[in-house]
Structures are given as C-alpha cells and as structure tokens.
Amino acid sequence: MKRLLCCLTLCCGIFAAAMPASGQAMMAAKPKAPASPPAAAVSVIGNKSFWIAYSSPGVKGRAGKIFTADGLIKTAGGSQYPIWRTGANSATTLIVDGKVKIGDITVPSGAYTLFADISDQNNWTLIISKKTGQWGLSYDPADDLGKTKFTMSAPSSMVENLKWEITDKGNGMGAITLSWENHTATVDVDTH
Structure with a gap:
C-alpha cells in the first residue's frame, strides 16, 4: 500500500x-480566426424583417485583383465565373418574413440564396435563387426566382471585408447593399 x-x-x-x-x-x-468569418445583416423595412447570413472574405492585399477578368473571383477553385456567390464558404442566405419586391423581383416570404452575375465588373446583376443550404459554389439557373440589376457605385474608400447592409429608408422602402474592394452594389426594396 x-x-x-x-x-x-x-x-x-x-x-x-x-x-x-x-x-x-x-x-x-x-x-486561428477563420479566413472569411461569418457575418449577418439584419433589419426591418416597413413591417417586414430581412436577414442576410454570409461569410466575409478580406481583400488581403489583392486590391484591384478581385473582380478583374483574371482576378480572384474568376480563378478561385471551383468558381462558376461570372456567377459569384456574394461571399465565401457556404451560400449567402436571404430570409424575408413577408412578400416584398427586391429590384424587379417579387419575393415571397421564405429563404433564398443570393448570387451575382459579375461578367461586367461595373454592371452587376443580383440573382435570387430558390435553392438554399448549398455550398456557395453550387449555382443552377433552373433554381432562379429572378434576376435584377444592381445600381453600381464606388465606395469612398476601399472596403477590406465584404459587407452586406440592409437600410430602411422609411415609408416601407429600403435598400440592400453589397460592398467589397472598390465596388458597391445596391438594389431597392419595396415592402408594400
């Protein structure tokens, strides 16, 4: 013992x-922090709730080399260029709790995936897909709810980390904005 x-x-x-x-x-x-951390944009416009969940990649010294014809988006492994997943990792998800109009698209209450056609780096088109839960690179045009043009502008300074924003402009009107690197893309929202 x-x-x-x-x-x-x-x-x-x-x-x-x-x-x-x-x-x-x-x-x-x-x-180690994730290279493209998860992020979300949440807002209420009119009486409708909006939620966008995405992963936020950084420019990381690649300014001017993200959206060009031979840039990061086109050369990323598995990329479906010119269709872009509007974020990184899993597909970017939009959830709305009532029927709304986003640009020219009537969007019923529910969950959707957001893509963008960036074939012209200065004139993007938002694509709202009915398919959800997929990896971000899994785009099939057969699942499109609709497409609408973004209004393009340049941010006042370079945007290091990709950012989605939802803005209430009052009276049931608003905007959804995607900003990254030297591009800002905005689409109007109508909740009437």
Whole structure:
C-alpha cells in the first residue's frame, strides 16, 4: 500500500509540474480566426424583417485583383465565373418574413440564396435563387426566382471585408447593399 501511495504521489507530482508548461503552451496557441468569418445583416423595412447570413472574405492585399477578368473571383477553385456567390464558404442566405419586391423581383416570404452575375465588373446583376443550404459554389439557373440589376457605385474608400447592409429608408422602402474592394452594389426594396 505504501508503494502504491508513493507511486501515486510521484505521478501526481510529475503531472502537476508538467501542467503549467502545457497550460502556457495552450494559451500561446490561440485558435486561428477563420479566413472569411461569418457575418449577418439584419433589419426591418416597413413591417417586414430581412436577414442576410454570409461569410466575409478580406481583400488581403489583392486590391484591384478581385473582380478583374483574371482576378480572384474568376480563378478561385471551383468558381462558376461570372456567377459569384456574394461571399465565401457556404451560400449567402436571404430570409424575408413577408412578400416584398427586391429590384424587379417579387419575393415571397421564405429563404433564398443570393448570387451575382459579375461578367461586367461595373454592371452587376443580383440573382435570387430558390435553392438554399448549398455550398456557395453550387449555382443552377433552373433554381432562379429572378434576376435584377444592381445600381453600381464606388465606395469612398476601399472596403477590406465584404459587407452586406440592409437600410430602411422609411415609408416601407429600403435598400440592400453589397460592398467589397472598390465596388458597391445596391438594389431597392419595396415592402408594400
């Protein structure tokens, strides 16, 4: 019994002595942040709720090389250029809780996936797909609810991380905006 207690005491002592070193190593090894962290835009326009869930990639020193004919979007592995997933990773999701009009598209209450046709880097088209839950690169035109033109502009300064915004303009009107790098694309929303 004495021998067992001595062994246990010795083992516990070794374990306790090693613990601070391994704890320090664990503290030094911080978890790596995702390259394109999850993000969301949420708002109410009129009496309708809007929610966009997406992953937000960064420019990361590639300014001027994202949307060009030989840029990141076209050369990304598995890309369906000129159709872009409007984010990274899983498909960008739009959820509305009532019938609305987004640009020229009548959108019933429900969940949708957002894509963009960026074949002309200065004139984009928003694509609203009825299919949801897919990886962002899985686009099939047979699933389109509709397409509508974005109004394009340049941001006041380069937008490092992709950002979706939903803006209430009052009286049941609003806008959905996508900004990244040196592009801003906006589409009007009508909740009447």
